[in-house]
Amino acid sequence: MPHHQGQLGILLILGIGVFGGILGAWLFQRLRIPQVIGYIAIGLLIGQSGFGIIGQLELPTLRPFSYLALAVIGFLVGGELESKTFRQYGRQFIGILFGECLGAFFLVGLSSGILVYFVSGQALVAIAAGVVFGAISSATDPASTLDVLWEYRSKGMLTTGLISVVALDDALALALYAVGTSLANVLVGEGGGVMEVFYTLGVELIGSSIIGVAAGFSLSILLHHSKSVERSLTLVVGALFLLAGLCFALHLDVILCAMAAGAVMINHSPRRSKPMMKTLREFSGPIYVMFFVLVGARLELYAQAGWMWGLVALYVLFRSIGKYAGSWLGATLSHSPAVLKHYIGFGLFAQGGVAVGLSMMAGQHLSEVMLLPGLDLGTVVVSTVTATTLSVQLLGPASVKYAITKTDELGRNVTEEDIIQELTVGEVMNHDPVLVAENELLGGVFEKLSKHDQLVYPVVNPEGTCAGVISLQSLKTLFVEQEIWSWMIAGDVMVPVQEIVTADTPLEEAMNQMRQMEAEETIVRNPGTGKPVGIFDTRAARRLVTRKLMQRQGV
Amino acid sequence: MSLPGAHLLDEALSPTRIHLTEESRKDAVLEFLIQQLGTSGEVGDYEALHSAIFMRESLMSTGIGLGVGVPHARISSVRRMVMSVAVNRTPLEDYESIDGQPVRIVFMVAGRPDQQSKYVRLLAVLSRIVKESDNRERLINAGSPEDVYAMIRGAL
16 A cells, blocks of 8 residues: 555665665774764765655655754753853853854855855845855754764863854854844845744744743653653653654744753753763664764755855855854953864864754745846755755864864763773783692691782692682681691682683673672683683772773873 | 580581591591491482592691591582591501601591581581590590590580
8 A cells, every 4th residue: 555655665764774874884984984974975875966765755754853853962962061061161162152153154154245246246135145144154063063072982171162062053043044134135125024034033042942941841850750761761752752843833943942951951950861861862873873864865966057166165165264263263252271262163164954944944035036037045045055064064073073183082981881891801800810729728828818919719720720719708717717727728618610700701791790799809710721810800890990981081 | 515616516426427447548447437428318429428538638638647637528419517437446657647647536527518617617626626635545545436426525
């Protein structure tokens, strides 16, 4: 039945998208290029500009999915906005935010305006085009930026600054766009739309924030009654479905809305929110992949006039310069640390959903403004922003990686659990254990015990094979029975080895087993020869993990 | 019973497992005592006991000095910690004690691997008893197993 075929078609496309995206990410990661570019590249390949597997028919059907993905992304971005960070660096971040937004706005506005003037010969249309292009160029894509930061486990001042700035500049871009488009309409004689645009965007900004904040508070209260992280996650995912649907229906900004909810939650009930955010992030992998594949699939590479390619080039060039110089200026004026001043600009090149969304809006608002016979300003804005989005989506993640590499923040966002997952018992055990011969008199054994801090001692036979084990615990009774030390031997008091771990056992599994056995130390044997190869001490393993963690975090 | 852990010895010992022997070799005494324990009803696997006792001797002689031997082993088929005693009429020259002296008194003890604490305490009690030369003399000169039993209990 066609109905069923359609549904299966979407599932098949989702499957192809996620698997294709993972393949693309894998290929690009091998080239040391951020995975998000791989997702987009696969999207391009299977999308409208490529093989057309995801075509015009499927894209509208998948639109709600992109909304949900944006809600998840927005929520997680909001979850990174802790008020304590703002109390400390708020002034600097706001300085950089205004610098980079206005830098791109003015440089892109000026350059595109001049080009449009030369093409059309109409000053007012050129100014209108410049203002709209400038406003759109000020938005930065939080999704791909965040994906790179997470992929490379980045942590530090630059990372915090980047997250805060990309999270907030959507709102500023929307405000600039409202002012810009209204001005453009006034200039080109479409004055009737001024209030309408202000109203629409005002409602969008304020409405999104109010709903987001309300959702954040409601969720916080609900989380207080939730007994487990799993239950909390279900609650949050349900709420994000609701928010995405509501924003879709009311034409609100889903990122802003979800971001407000995330920010309220992390600040209102941080203890409950953090583990839930972590779980949501782990669970959001396929959503992210599919979202970026769809971003790529949606991009249309038009066969367009030469001057429009020039416009694309100017837009990308001056947007990049504007973002970098503007953030540098903002950072300098707000007395930001050097790391922000010199590198944050590199992290702000990505352009995504907000810019494309605004260009679509402009496409409608400016469709009556004719730039050349048969070519309206709305169409020029849509096709230019689409083409520039493609360019900067490929450039942006790579330059984010450059920035976090140069500032040495890459790989620093690790936890003890991450380190534990990377290690095996063989990498943390004591490779040179003190051994006890099976026929060694207890007197000699106690002398060894007094000189070493092992808790367990492998007892070996003449072949070197582990015959048993003597633990400090099991020798307790012997401390007071010293008359037998001179004639009893290690073999008399050893106990059989309990094979808990081998050198190849993952550390996480070994730690869990030791916890269950309520043991702190155990012998590690070679499974083939039965010879002892080390002592696994959970306390020493924890010390090593802490040391590695501090090294990685640069403490 | 004033010695610490004396009750353990009291529980493990029975007059029926005390013998005055007339062997000339260590192995013969050990075989005899193993058989005593094997038929006591407290040891399920005779072969395992035999093998464990001789394996222990191969690691180091259980001749603890002062003419005393304490062969012992822990195996899982022991139901209750149990011991047998042999007072040999002639000194066992081949016992290879740690002080080089021939052995006259042999205590054989069998326990389970999970009875480490009790086992060690029982061996320690035996060690304390034979440390006294009077006790050793009385054991060697005992006229019957009952005398040996009474003497041991009296020393506790």
